[in-house]
């Protein structure tokens with residue numbers, strides 16, 4: 001993968017104080033190859049590597065303390081940029097209902113997404129109505145009704161009529177159903193309408209026409225192109241076909257829980273100019289989140305989903321605490337008190353091993369995971385609690401006699417105290433790395 005490649009490349013560079021043009025070219029070649037292997041489209045790769053090369057040869061790298069690190073930083077920044085920079089939020093209609101139409105190939109995850117969106121909106125106090133416009137596939141209507149029920153959202157489906165075919169009749173006019181659905185939403189005061197549409201296995205003219213017709217008939221506020229992140233190089237052709245015939249305002253990447261590294265994401269965003277709004281990460285209705293370009297960049301670089309990890313750790317304490325901690329990190333005032341709080345929160349979260357699983361390099365970490373001892377946290381607590389507030393705030397004043405007093409007070413040895421202080425220093429360094437967007441190590445875990 002890209003990260004392993006870069007690590008190898010940078011290993012050679014690390015010793016050098018400066019990067020030569022040849023070093024940069026070698027690195028850029030590796031990035032190029034890795035991106036192509038991750039199914040990023042060639043034209044996107046070219047543009048990307050050209051940008052990285054230009055910056056890597058520039059002043060910011062020459063002046064950097066660690067040029068190799070700086071190049072990684074540049075690669076990361078450019079990746080975030082190409083993925084859309086800031087996160088783009090869902091657009092709301094000025095006059096409700098906000099109409100969201102889903103389009104994409106069969107099996108992309110549209111119907112599942114309809115349920116996920118409905119649940120997500122309901123959790124925020126909205127009243128979405130799901131509209132079943134997939135009249136192609138047997139059971140499609142029933143499937144939507146099932147996810148609607150799971151999400152606690154109402155579903156509007158075509159009336160069965162008297163053909164005897166039941167409500168999953170594969171006849172009927174999806175454009176008509178879409179319009180009726182929106183009328184129903186107005187009448188019953190739903191503030192969101194999610195229109196599920198049909199897909200085929202491959203791009204096909206009739207399907208495209210139908211999706212285009214629905215779009216023109218209902219003029220949605222958002223048309224979300226739903227695409228399976230695993231489809232690789234086909235992603236680009238599919239996205240372009242949909243853009244030409246239906247056009248869309250945003251993209252949803254599904255099946256990110258699989259092995260796909262997200263090369264498709266890079267290509268689609270870059271070639272269609274349409275932002276990625278959401279990421280779908282499993283079959284359950286909760287496996288869904290707004291898309292974060294920075295997280296995707298980390299994923300592509302295989303840095304693990306560090307931000308998610310941090311977020312989970314923060315679940316245990318309130319937002320105010322989190323904000324204060326972040327401020328401290330940014331201003332470099334991370335103290336032993338903060339360290340203790342973090343330890344306690346990790347323990348409070350209870351699922352430390354699960355969180356560890358989200359970090360990269362799991363192979364190496366496995367043993368450490370097995371050896372991780374929560375008693376360590378209890379010892380840490382005892383030591384820090386034996387310190388004075390002044391000592392906690394400024395560990396630099398911890399001389400020999402203070403350390404001895406603390407050891408006695410906590411029932412631990414001076415060696416334990418020393419080891420804690422050095423782990424704290426490591427953690428402080430790590431927190432600074434995380435604050436700058438790098439790869440952290442976990443307090444108490446030792447280096448990865």
Ligand code: GDP
Nearest residue numbers: 106107108109110111112254255280281282283
């Ligand atoms: P549609 O044809 O576009 O409506 O696709 P469906 O919503 O019916 O989904 C097709 C299959 O993909 C179903 O088995 C879903 O459970 C599955 N699926 C959808 N989204 C995800 C996802 O994010 N991850 C995984 N692993 N499976 C998904």
Ligand code: MG
Nearest residue numbers: 110111134140
């Ligand atoms: Mg469907």
